[in-house]
Amino acid sequence: MWCVAVAAGSFRRYATYRVATAAGVFTNTVFGFIVAYTFVALWAERPHLGGYGQAQALTFVWTAQALLAAAALMGGGGLEELQERIRTGDVAVDLYRPADLQLWWLAADLGRAGMQLIGRGVVPMAVGALVFPLALPGDVLTWGWFLLSVLLGIVVSFGLRYLVALASFWLLDGSGLSMISGLACLFFSGMLLPLRVFPGGFGEVVQLLPWAAILQVPADVLIGVRTGGALLRGLVFQAAWGAALLALGRLVQSAATRRVVVHGG
Amino acid sequence: MTDSDGTGPEPLIDVRGIEKVFSVRRKAGRLRRVREEVRAVDGITFQVPRGEMVGYIGPNGAGKSTTIKMLTGILVPSGGRLRIAGIDPARERTRLARRIGVVFGQRTTLWWDLPLADSYELVRRMYRIPDAVYRANLERCVELLDLAPLLAVPVRQLSLGQRMRGDIAAALLHDPEVLYLDEPTIGLDVVSKAKVREFVREVNADRGTTVLLTTHDLTDIEQLCRRVMVIDHGRLVYDGALDGLRAAADGERTLVVDLERELPPIEGVPGARTVRVEGPRQWLVFPAAQSAAPLVTAVAERYPLVDLSLREPDVESLIAELYARGATRAEPGRTPDGQRAPA
Amino acid sequence: MADHDRWPAVREGWRTAAAQGLYAYGLIVRMWVRSTLAYRASFVMMAVGNFAACALDFVAILLMFSQIDALGGFTLPEVAFLYGTSGLSLGLADLLLGSMDRLGRRVRDGTLDVLLLRPAPVFAQVAADRFALRRLGRISQALLVLGWSVTRLDVDWTAGRLLLVVLMTVCGTAIFGAVFTTGAAFQFWAQDAAEVQNSFTYGGNALLQYPPTVFAKDLVRGVTFVVPLAFVNWLPALRLLGRPDPLGLPGWVDFLGPAVAALMCAGAALAWRYGLRGYRSTGS
Incomplete structure (x- = not known):
């Protein structure tokens, strides 16, 4: 199937950026250390903040660093290329291809994420586990649920970024929206601070937003605070946002296609 | 120095x-x-x-x-x-x-995101070009290279040909x-x-x-x-x-002959060899340094010659x-x- | 090669290179500012975005302090003081030299060659290229936080103490600037390694905005003696806040900022020269 080929091609392409990957791993690890120490201080002050123990909080830090590139927590993730194609009008060619635009980019994004999960995720997580006492699960099954949750999170992340990219059909300069979307993801995914630590009603609302599906849910699955019914609810929550965003993407895409046809590209 | x-x-x-x-x-x-x-x-x-x-x-x-x-x-x-x-x-x-002035065809020396006119202004100041010289040179380039409509356009939006003209002008502003x-x-x-x-x-x-x-x-x-x-x-x-x-390349010249009818490739002409036959027309190559006259005579003596033409080697093949x-x-x-x- | 005419030329070269560099830097910066302001709406949006991106960091700190009273023994105004001083220094260095992390890309796509054709030092051209006024966002955000913390801190603000804040900002800017430059020089060899310097600039900033008591002693030693970022704000700020330094260094070390900054700038300049010389002899 062509989707697999696209994903594999994208995977291989990102595998060639070796120096950039090494540099990214280094940076992720450095940031991991810094945030980990602040969390140690924070949890020393409030031992059960957000329902996490210290080891769980530290696991959250390193999970966030490991997923940073794969789940494109700061935006980007290759969809700038689509944005550029829309801006230059090259996308008209893509729309006439038999392959569906959204599926094409989803496949490419999954390939990229797969590579970056391995290339940029494993080493920071391993370093974190060596230096800090992490609460990593011992059973394969939890790791399996975690990977599934990561996959769903990446789909949600893609859904959001795809919408942002498509907005370039209507916006003259998409960089502002990209920036806002990146910032929103950084903050509402829990990258800066776990959403469970957010105070009061605000804390409850942010856990319902789509960004919560990208990092908070997978991290909770790995840490072990989501098991049984909570695990299932988390996965359904992710899948629901993923489906909703992909459907919305479809809708916007068909509107954009009509626009291209009307304006002749 | x-x-x-x-x-x-x-x-x-x-x-x-x-x-x-x-x-x-x-x-x-x-x-x-x-x-x-x-x-x-x-x-x-x-x-x-x-x-x-x-x-x-x-x-x-x-x-x-x-x-x-x-x-x-x-x-x-x-x-x-x-x-x-x-x-x-x-x-x-x-x-x-x-x-010196330098123009790279493959990449621009202009400031990619700035309008052409701003790039020139930067060149003027960076090279400290006297006003009179700058104005004269710019005017001349704008006129000869048709740059007037492009001055307000950011360089990245120029077509290759427009950009090249813009680049050449930029390279010449400082004399x-x-x-x-x-x-x-x-x-x-x-x-x-x-x-x-x-x-x-x-x-x-x-x-x-x-x-x-x-x-x-x-x-x-x-x-x-x-x-x-x-x-x-x-x-x-x-x-x-x-x-x-x-002379340096020992290039070859080509004699194209039209015969009365289709014949097997011409043979036995000293210094020349037949490289192509197409109906009654045949192509003979011989060293550029050699005179064509004896060759023509030799062919005319033994073959029913109708017409002929001589081709000099082009520069491309010489260089090759x-x-x-x-x-x-x-x-x-x-x-x-x-x-x-x-x- | 005739060596007898070399040294006067080199000495003269140093003097004129500095003047040429400043001149060219000013020219290019002015041009970028003008072109930025031509698209005012876009500029405002990017500046606000830059401001917001930095502010979110501080919002995270505020959220932490909604759950606690002190982090590593430091109160919110104290952490805000560290946050503001570090952010201000980084913001200024980022504004002045932030485009240098594009060097690797320039080497890869060959546009560095173009800079070597112009009658101005390459350093000035690389530093000024794409001068981004939107980075004022970070600076103003840091200034706001710093201003707030100064009014809340229990410190007697004498002229001397205020001067120390100014001095540490200048030295901090120089130190971060040296890191930007060294990182760019590193990209002469590793063109895709632009992200490494983020560890030291943005990562360093993330580190310095928290109290040193939060971190492991070895990490604090590392940023004091190896990559001396601690001189950006930690050491002088601890003195201002009347706190002991976790490494127990002698008191005069707190005032070494200018010397450390000068040393780092000299090192960065050497790294840059070495990198550029290497480029000019290998073309890659």
Whole structure:
């Protein structure tokens, strides 16, 4: 199937950026250390903040660093290329291809994420586990649920970024929206601070937003605070946002296609 | 510095045995890597007097752009002596920059995101060009290169041909003594090419600007340069008049004969061989140095000849011939008036 | 090569290079500012975004302090003081030299060659290229936080103490500037390694905005003696806040900022020269 080929091609392409990957791993690890120490201080002050123990909080830090590139927590993730194609009008060619635009980019994004999960995720997580006492699960099954949750999170992340990219059909300069979307993801995914630590009603609302599906849910699955019914609810929550965003993407895409046809590209 | 203004007897561009050796790491086996020396430029010597327009050609990877990079001060030679208007490019890069203009066909020297006019304004200030000179030069370039409608457009939005014209103007605003043109017509349409050539010719004729031109398009050379230098494998294999290339390359001429009827390939004509037969028409090639008259006589004596025509070798095939013979027999050290490469 | 005419030329070269560099830097910066302001709406949006991106960091700190009273023994105004001083220094260095992390890309796509054709030092051209006024966002955000913390801190603000704040900002800017430059020089060899310097600039900033008591001693030693970022704000700020330094260094070390900054700038300049020389001899 062509989707697999696209994903594999994208995977291989990102595998060639070796120096950039090494540099990214280094940076992720450095940031991991810094945030980990602040969390140690924070949890020393409030031992059960957000329902996490210290080891769980530290696991959250390193999970966030490991997923940073794969789940494109700061935006980007290759969809700038689509944005550029829309801006230059090259996308008209893509729309006439038999392959569906959204599926094409989803496949490419999954390939990229797969590579970056391995290339940029494993080493920071391993370093974190060596230096800090992490609460990593011992059973394969939890790791399996975690990977599934990561996959769903990446789909949600893609859904959001795809919408942002498509907005370039209507916006003259998409960089502002990209920036806002990146910032929103950084903050509402829990990258800066776990959403469970957010105070009061605000804390409850942010856990319902789509960004919560990208990092908070997978991290909770790995840490072990989501098991049984909570695990299932988390996965359904992710899948629901993923489906909703992909459907919305479809809708916007068909509107954009009509626009291209009307304006002749 | 003696003769720092380049007006003395010293030629404007004086290159003596320059070399550029790169050390590259090559994969050898799974993990081992071997350091290897690549002599990109292997002892080149030439001089260009003020006001001359010289073509500099060679196949890809022959050392052309490495030479240009050394002449412009981007790269430092590994050996040899190099002076442009008395300046050593490696040591006084910024002083040299004020005296030369450079146009790269493949990349712009303009500020990509700024409107063309802003780029020129920056050039004016950065080169500290006197107002009167700047205005005169800009006006002239705008007029001759049709730049007026482009001045407000950011460089990244210009088409290749427009950008190239913009680049050429930028390179000339500070009245450079030497203009390096590296593939100035690459990717341009016929009209743009003609415009660029015309302008370069005029700059050379009016201003006496010395021009060194590298190109893949030999029409550029044929239309602009009387002197041509050919580089291959890092060595000059020819330096002399364009006309001299023929003799140097041992090119072949072609005699095309029309016979009365279809016949087997013509045989037995000394010095010539038949390379193609198409109905009654046949093609015979023979060395360029040989006279065609005895050949025609020989054919006419034995075959029913109706018509004939003689074709001179084109520059392209001559150069191909030069490359094919390789650089192994060439020696550096030809003077600019040397008529042929050593064989 | 004739060596007898070399040294006067080199000395003269140094003097003129500095003047040429400043001149060219000013020219290019002015041009970028003008062109930025031509698209005012877009500029405002990017500046606000820059401001917001930095502010979110501080919002995270505020959220932490909604759950606690002190972090590593430091109160919110104290952490805000560290945050503001570090952010201000980084913001200024980022504004002045932030485009240098594009060097690797310039080497890769060959546009560095173009800079070598112009009669101005390459450093000035690289530093000024794409001068981004939107980075005022970070600076103003840091200034706001710093201003707030100064009014809340229990410190007697004498002229001397205020001067120390100014001095540490200048030195901090120089130190971060040296890191930007060294990182760019590193990209002469590793063209795709632009992200490494983020560890030291943005990562360093993330580190310095928290109290040193939060971090492991070895990490604090590392940023004091190896990559001396601690001189950006930690050491002088601890003195201002009347706190002991976790490494127990002698008191005069707190005032070494200018010397450390000068040393780092000299090192960065050497790295840059070495990198550029390497580029000019290998073309890559």
